[in-house]
Amino acid sequence: MAVLELPQWTALAPALVFVATALALFVIDSINPHTRNRSLLAGTTAVGALAALGVTVWFMLAGVGTPTAEGGLGVVELFGGQFVVDQMTLFFTTVVSIVTALVAVASYDYMADHTYQSEYYSLIMLAATGMAAMAAANSLVTVFIALELASLPSYALVAILKDNRGSVEAGLKYFLIGALSSAIFLYGISLVYGATGHLQLEAIADNLDGADAYGGLLGLGILMLIGGFAYKTASVPFHFWAPEAYEGAPAPISAFLSSASKAAGFVIAFRVFTTAFPVEATTAVIGIDWTTAFVVLAIVTMTLGNFAAATQDNVKRMLAYSSIGHAGYALIGLAGLSADGGELVMGAAMMHLFVYGFMNTGAFLFVALAEYWGVGRTFEDYNGLARQAPVACAALGIFMFSLAGIPPLGGFWSKYILFTETIGAAGTNGAMLVVAAALVVNSALSLYYYSRLVKAVWIEDPIGERDALAQPIGLYAAIVVAAVLTVVALPAFGPIADAAQQAAAVAIG
Amino acid sequence: MNDWIAIGALALVGLLIPLGMMAVSFLLRPSVPETSKRATYESGEVPTGGTRIRFNIQYYMVALLFLVFDIETVLLFPWAVVYQDALAAEEYGIVHALGPMIAFVVILLIGFAWAWRTGAVQWARTPEQVEAGADR
Amino acid sequence: MDVPIEYFVLLSMALFSIGLFGILTRRNALLFLMSVEIMVNAANVNLIAFAFYHGNLTGQVFALFAMALAAAEVAIGLGIVLVLYRNFRDVDVTVPTTMRW
Numbered sequence: 001m002a003v004l005e006l007p008q009w010t011a012l013a014p015a016l017v018f019v020a021t022a023l024a025l026f027v028i029d030s031i032n033p034h035t036r037n038r039s040l041l042a043g044t045t046a047v048g049a050l051a052a053l054g055v056t057v058w059f060m061l062a063g064v065g066t067p068t069a070e071g072g073l074g075v076v077e078l079f080g081g082q083f084v085v086d087q088m089t090l091f092f093t094t095v096v097s098i099v100t101a102l103v104a105v106a107s108y109d110y111m112a113d114h115t116y117q118s119e120y121y122s123l124i125m126l127a128a129t130g131m132a133a134m135a136a137a138n139s140l141v142t143v144f145i146a147l148e149l150a151s152l153p154s155y156a157l158v159a160i161l162k163d164n165r166g167s168v169e170a171g172l173k174y175f176l177i178g179a180l181s182s183a184i185f186l187y188g189i190s191l192v193y194g195a196t197g198h199l200q201l202e203a204i205a206d207n208l209d210g211a212d213a214y215g216g217l218l219g220l221g222i223l224m225l226i227g228g229f230a231y232k233t234a235s236v237p238f239h240f241w242a243p244e245a246y247e248g249a250p251a252p253i254s255a256f257l258s259s260a261s262k263a264a265g266f267v268i269a270f271r272v273f274t275t276a277f278p279v280e281a282t283t284a285v286i287g288i289d290w291t292t293a294f295v296v297l298a299i300v301t302m303t304l305g306n307f308a309a310a311t312q313d314n315v316k317r318m319l320a321y322s323s324i325g326h327a328g329y330a331l332i333g334l335a336g337l338s339a340d341g342g343e344l345v346m347g348a349a350m351m352h353l354f355v356y357g358f359m360n361t362g363a364f365l366f367v368a369l370a371e372y373w374g375v376g377r378t379f380e381d382y383n384g385l386a387r388q389a390p391v392a393c394a395a396l397g398i399f400m401f402s403l404a405g406i407p408p409l410g411g412f413w414s415k416y417i418l419f420t421e422t423i424g425a426a427g428t429n430g431a432m433l434v435v436a437a438a439l440v441v442n443s444a445l446s447l448y449y450y451s452r453l454v455k456a457v458w459i460e461d462p463i464g465e466r467d468a469l470a471q472p473i474g475l476y477a478a479i480v481v482a483a484v485l486t487v488v489a490l491p492a493f494g495p496i497a498d499a500a501q502q503a504a505a506v507a508i509g
Numbered sequence: 510m511n512d513w514i515a516i517g518a519l520a521l522v523g524l525l526i527p528l529g530m531m532a533v534s535f536l537l538r539p540s541v542p543e544t545s546k547r548a549t550y551e552s553g554e555v556p557t558g559g560t561r562i563r564f565n566i567q568y569y570m571v572a573l574l575f576l577v578f579d580i581e582t583v584l585l586f587p588w589a590v591v592y593q594d595a596l597a598a599e600e601y602g603i604v605h606a607l608g609p610m611i612a613f614v615v616i617l618l619i620g621f622a623w624a625w626r627t628g629a630v631q632w633a634r635t636p637e638q639v640e641a642g643a644d645r
Numbered sequence: 646m647d648v649p650i651e652y653f654v655l656l657s658m659a660l661f662s663i664g665l666f667g668i669l670t671r672r673n674a675l676l677f678l679m680s681v682e683i684m685v686n687a688a689n690v691n692l693i694a695f696a697f698y699h700g701n702l703t704g705q706v707f708a709l710f711a712m713a714l715a716a717a718e719v720a721i722g723l724g725i726v727l728v729l730y731r732n733f734r735d736v737d738v739t740v741p742t743t744m745r746w
Contacts, residue, residue, distance in 0.1 A: 023619050030619075030626040141707050148714045155721050159728060168725070168732045169741035175725050176677060176738060179718055180668055183684035186711055187661055190691035190704075194654070197699035199707060217654070248743075569727070573720045580716035583709045 011064065011076040011085040014052040014093045015132035018100075021048025022125035029118035036117055042108040042474070045121045049101035049128065056093045060499075065090055065506070075506070077138070081200050084138035087503035091350060092135040092267040095357040098485070099260040100128040102478045103252045106365045109472035110252050110372055120160060124256065127153040131264035138275070140189045140199040143268050147185070147232060150264060151178050154257060158249040170248025177241040178231065185228025191221030192276075201275040208281045219286035222277060226293060229272075232265030234258070235301045235327045243308075246320035251368030254316065255361045258323040263353045266330050270346060270504075279338045294335040295431045299438045302328025306442045310449045313378045316367050318449055319360070322403065325442060326356050329415065332422055332435055333504075339429035344421040347504035351497055352414040355402070355489050359411055362482030363399040366392060369475045375466065379452060384462035388469045392476065393457045395483035402486050404450040405443050410489035415443060417497065570629050581617060585610070653694035660687035674726045674736045678719060685715045 010016075025044055029035060059065070063073045065086040076085040104124065111120055130150030137143040155178060159171020193199055195214035196207040211218050231238035246254040273290070283289045305325030312318040333349025336342045369392055375381050386393035402411035419439055426432035489496065588610050595606040624630060660683055667680030689708045696704030726736055733740050 023616065026619050026623040030623045033627045141703070141710065144707075145710060145714065148718070152717055152721050155725060159725050162728050163732070165732050165741070165743050168728050169743055171725050172674070172729050172738065172741060175722055176674070179678070179681045179722060180684075182718070183664070183681050183688070186685055186688040187657075187691070189707075190657070190688040190695065193704055193707075194650075194691060194695040194698075197695070197701065199703050569723075573723065576716055577720050580713050584713055587706050587709060 008076060008078055011059070011078060012083060012133075012136060013055045013059070014097065015129055015136065017048060017052040017055060018097075018125055018129040018132055021045065021051075022122045022129060024048070025118050025122040025125060029122070034115075034118075038108055038112065038117060041117050041121045042104050045104035045125060046101050048125060049097050049104060052128075052132065053094060053097035053101065056090050056097060059085070060087075060090050060094075066502070081202060082139045082142050083133075083136045085136055087499065087506055088267060088271065088350070089135045091354070091499055091503045092263055093132050095263045095354055096128055096131045096135065096260045099256060099263075099357055099361050100124065102361050102365065102482055103256045103260075105474045105481075106255070106368055106478035107250075107252045108474035110250060110368050110475060114160070116160070120157070123153040123157050123160075127157065127256070128260065131260050134264040135267045137268060138201050138271065140192065140201070140204075140272070140276075143272060144182075144186060144189060147228070147268065148182060150261060151182065151232075154178075154253075154261060157253045158245050158257070160253070161250060164248075166248040167250065168248075170245045174241050174245040174249075177238060181228055181231035181238050184224050185231075188221045188224025188228060191217045191224065195221060201272060204276040205278055205281065208277070208285055211285055215286045218282075219288065222282070222286065222290055223293070225272065226290075226297075229265060229269040230297065233262050233269065233327045233330070234265075234324050235331055236297055236304060236324075239301065239304070239324050239327075242324055243317050243320040246323065246364075247314065247317045251316065251364055251371055254320070255364030255368070258320070258364060259357045259361045262323070262327060262330075263357055266333075266349070266353055269334060270350070273334055274337065274346070289338055291335055291338040291429075292431070294331055294337075295435060298328050298331035298335045298435055300328075301325070301331060302438060302442045304328075306445045310445060312449070313380075315370070315377060315379060315382060315453060316364075318453070319363055319367065322446060322449070323360060325446060326352070326360070326403075328442070329418060329439060330356075332418060332439065335435055336422060336425040336429070336432055339425035339432060340427065341421065341425050343504045344501065345418070345425050345432075347497070347501035348414065348418040348421045350500040350504060352418055354496060354500065355410040355414045355486070358482050358485040358489065359399045359402040362395060362479055362486060363403065365475065365479050365482060366396045366399065369472070369479065372472055372475060373469050375469075379456045380460075380463055382453065382456045383460035384457070385469075386458045387462070388466065389471075392479055395479045396457060397454050398483045398486055400450040400454050404447040406447070410486050415439070567632055574624055574629060578617065578621070584613070650694060650698045653690060657687040657690040657694070660684070660690065672737045672739050674722075674729060674738050677738060678722050678726070682715060682719065685711060 021044060025041060028040065028044065035041070065075055065088075066073065077083070078085070104121065107120065107124075111117065114120060127150050130146050130148070130153070133142065133146035134150060137146045155171060155175040158174045159168050161167035189199070192204065195211040195218035196204045197210075198204050198207055208218075227238060230236065231241075234242040242258075246258060249257070277290060279289060279291060302325050305321050305323070305328055309318050309321035309325060312321060330349045330353050333346040336345030339345075369389075370376075370382065370385070375385065398409065402409035405412045405415040407413075407416075419436055422432050422436040422439065426436065592606055595601045596603065664680045664682075664684035664687060667683065668677055671677055671680065689711055692704040692708040692711070696702060696708075729741065730736055
C-alpha cells in the first residue's frame with residue numbers, strides 16, 4: 001500500500017489536517033478581517049473535518065494499526081512513543097471528525113447573526129485538533145497537552161455569545177471547574193512521575209515494580225488522574241459543570257462537547273489505564289484494585305445522570321443529564337478490566353461511544369433547530385412541533401429511541417452488547433453483576449424521559465399559535481445526516497463491533 | 510560550627526537592621542501631626558477621584574498577547590539547548606533539527622498576523638474604522 | 646542531592662493545599678485563577694524535583710510545557726472574567742445564577 005512509503009510522522013495526518021484547517025481559517029480572516037462570509041468559513045471547516053475523516057478511513061482500510069500478523073501495517077509509534085497510531089486512535093478520530101463536520105454544517109445557520117464568525121470556526125478546529133491528538137497521545141505529556149488543547153478553545157466556545165448571560169455563566173463555570181481539574185490532573189501526573197520516573201505510558205508500566213517504596217504517591221496520583229478524566233468525560237465527581245455548560249452554550253457547541261469531547265476523554269482514560277497501569281501490577285504496588293473506583297463511579301454516574309434527567313423540564317438540560325448517564329455506561333468499559341473478558345467490555349463501551357456520538361449530536365442539533373426557531377426551552381414549548389416540521393421530528397424520534405435503547409436502533413445494540421459482555425465478565429468479578437443491574441434499571445428509567453420528549457413533539461397539541469417555521473438548510477442537513485448515520489449504524493454494526501473489539505484487544509494486548 | 514548558626518545570625522541581623530532604623534527615627538524625628546500627611550499619595554497635591562479607574566481595554570489586549578507570546582519563548586529554550594548536539598549527530602540533518610522549530614514559529618507568526626490584522630494591537634482608530642467596527 | 650526528596654514533596658503538597666483552600670473559600674474569580682496557578686506551580690515543583698531525583702530531564706521539559714499551558718489558560722480565563730464583568734457587573738463567581746444548580 002501507498003501508506004508504507006509515507007514518512008512516519010504522516011500517521012498523525014488527521015490531527016495535522018485539523019490544525020492546517022484552523023490555520024487556513026486564521027489566514028482567511030487575516031486577508032479579510034472580520035469576514036462574514038459564512039459559506040466560506042463553514043465550508044472550509046466542514047471540508048477540513050471531512051478530509052480528516054477521509055484520511056482516517058483510508059488509514060483504517062490500508063491497515064494502519066492492524067497487527068502485522070493479520071496482514072496490517074502494525075501500530076505506528078512516533079517520537080519515541082509519545083504518540084501512537086493504532087486502531088483505537090483511528091476509531092475515535094472517526095467519531096471526532098464526523099461530529100466536527102456535523103457541528104460545522106449546523107453552525108452555518110445557528111451562528112448566522114454572530115459577529116465573530118472566523119473565530120468561532122477556528123476555535124472548533126483547534127478543539128478538534130486537540131481531540132484527535134488525545135486519541136493518539138501515548139505519554140502523560142502529550143495526554144496533558146492534547147487535553148488542554150481541546151479544553152482551552154472549548155471554554156471560549158461555550159462563552160462565545162458574549163452578550164448572553166447564560167452563555168457567559170456557562171463559560172465561567174466550565175472554565176473554573178476545568179482549570180481546577182486540570183491542575184489536579186497535572187499534580188496527579190507529577191506524582192506518577194515521582195513514583196516511576198517516567199511519563200511515557202509503556203515506560204510507566206515497566207517501572208511500576210520499582211515504585212514499591214512510593215505506593216502511596218502512585219495511588220494518590222492515579223486517584224488524581226481519575227479526577228481529570230472524570231471532568232473531561234462529565235462523570236462523577238466532576239460532572240456538575242455539564243448541565244450548566246451544555247444549557248448555556250450555543251447548542252451546536254453542546255453537541256460538540258457532549259459527543260466528541262466526551263469520546264476523546266474516554267480514549268485517553270482507556271489508553272492511560274490499560275497501557276500505563278495494568279491491573280495486576282498496579283494492584284501489587286498500591287494495594288487497591290483501581291477498577292473498584294470505576295465500578296463505583298460508573299454506577300453513581302449513570303444513576304445520578306438518569307435520575308436528574310428524569311426531573312428536568314428544560315429539554316437541553318435533560319439532554320445534558322442524560323449525557324452524564326451515558327458517560328456512566330461508557331465507564332463500565334474501565335470497570336470491567338480486572339475480570340476475564342475485560343477487553344470485550346471495553347470494546348462494547350467504545351462501540352457505545354461511537355453510536356452515542358451520532359445520536360447525541362443529532363439530539364442536541366434538534367435543540368439547536370428549536371432555538372433557531374425560537375420556540376422555547378421546555379417540554380411544553382416543544383408540543384406539537386411534528387405538525388410543522390415532520391422530517392426533523394422524525395429524526396428526533398430516531399435519536400430519542402436510540403438513546404433510550406429501543407430495538408432495533410443502534411443504541412439498543414451497543415447497550416445490549418455492553419450488557420451481555422458485562423454479565424460475561426461477572427463470572428470473575430461479582431461487582432459486575434451490580435453494574436449490569438444498574439445498567440438495566442437506568443436504561444428503563446431513561447425510556448421515560450426520552451419518550452416524554454417524543455410524546456410532546458408528536459402527540460401533544462401546541463400550547464399556542466406558532467408562526468410558520470423556517471427550514472434552515474445547514475441545520476436540517478446535519479440533523480438528517482446524523483439520523484441516517486444512527487440508522488445506518490445498524491447494518492454496519494458488525495464491522496463497527498469488530499473494529500471496536502479489535503481496537504480494545506490491541507490496546508490491552 | 511553548624512552552618513545553620515551562620516544563617517540564623519544573618520536572619521537575626523537582617524531583622525534587627527530595619528527594626529533598629531525604625532526605632533532610631535522614631536526617637537529622633539520631630540512630631541508635627543497634620544491631616545495631609547495621612548493621605549495615601551502624599552505629594553502636596555490634593556487627590557481627585559477614586560483609585561479604581563477603568564483602563565483602556567487595549568491595555569488588556571496587548572497584555573494578553575504579551576503573556577501568550579512571551580511564555581511561548583520558554584519552548585524555544587530546550588530546543589536551543591539540544592540544537593548544536595542534534596546538528597553534530599550523524600542521524601539528524603538540518604531539516605530534522607531546524608524544521609520543527611520553523612513550523613512552530615510559523616504557527617506563532619500566523620497567530621500574530623491574525624491578531625494584528627483583526628485589530629488586537631491597534632491603539633487608535635480612524636473615523637472609518639470607528640464607523641465600520643462593532644464593539645471592539 | 647543534599648535535601649531529601651520528601652521535603653520537596655511536602656513543599657509542593659503544601660502549595661497544592663493552599664491553592665485548593667483558596668479555591669474552596671474565595672468567591673472572587675481572579676483569586677480563583679491565582680489559586681489554580683498555585684496548584685499548577687505545586688505540580689511544577691514536584692516535576693522539577695523528581696526530574697533531579699530520577700536524573701532524567703523529562704520532568705523539567707514537561708514543567709516548561711505546563712507553564713506555557715498555564716499561561717494560555719490564564720489568558721482564556723481573564724477573557725471569560727472580562728465578559729463576566731461586562732454582563733454581571735461583578736467578578737464574584739456566586740453571582741451568576743441565571744441557571745439553577
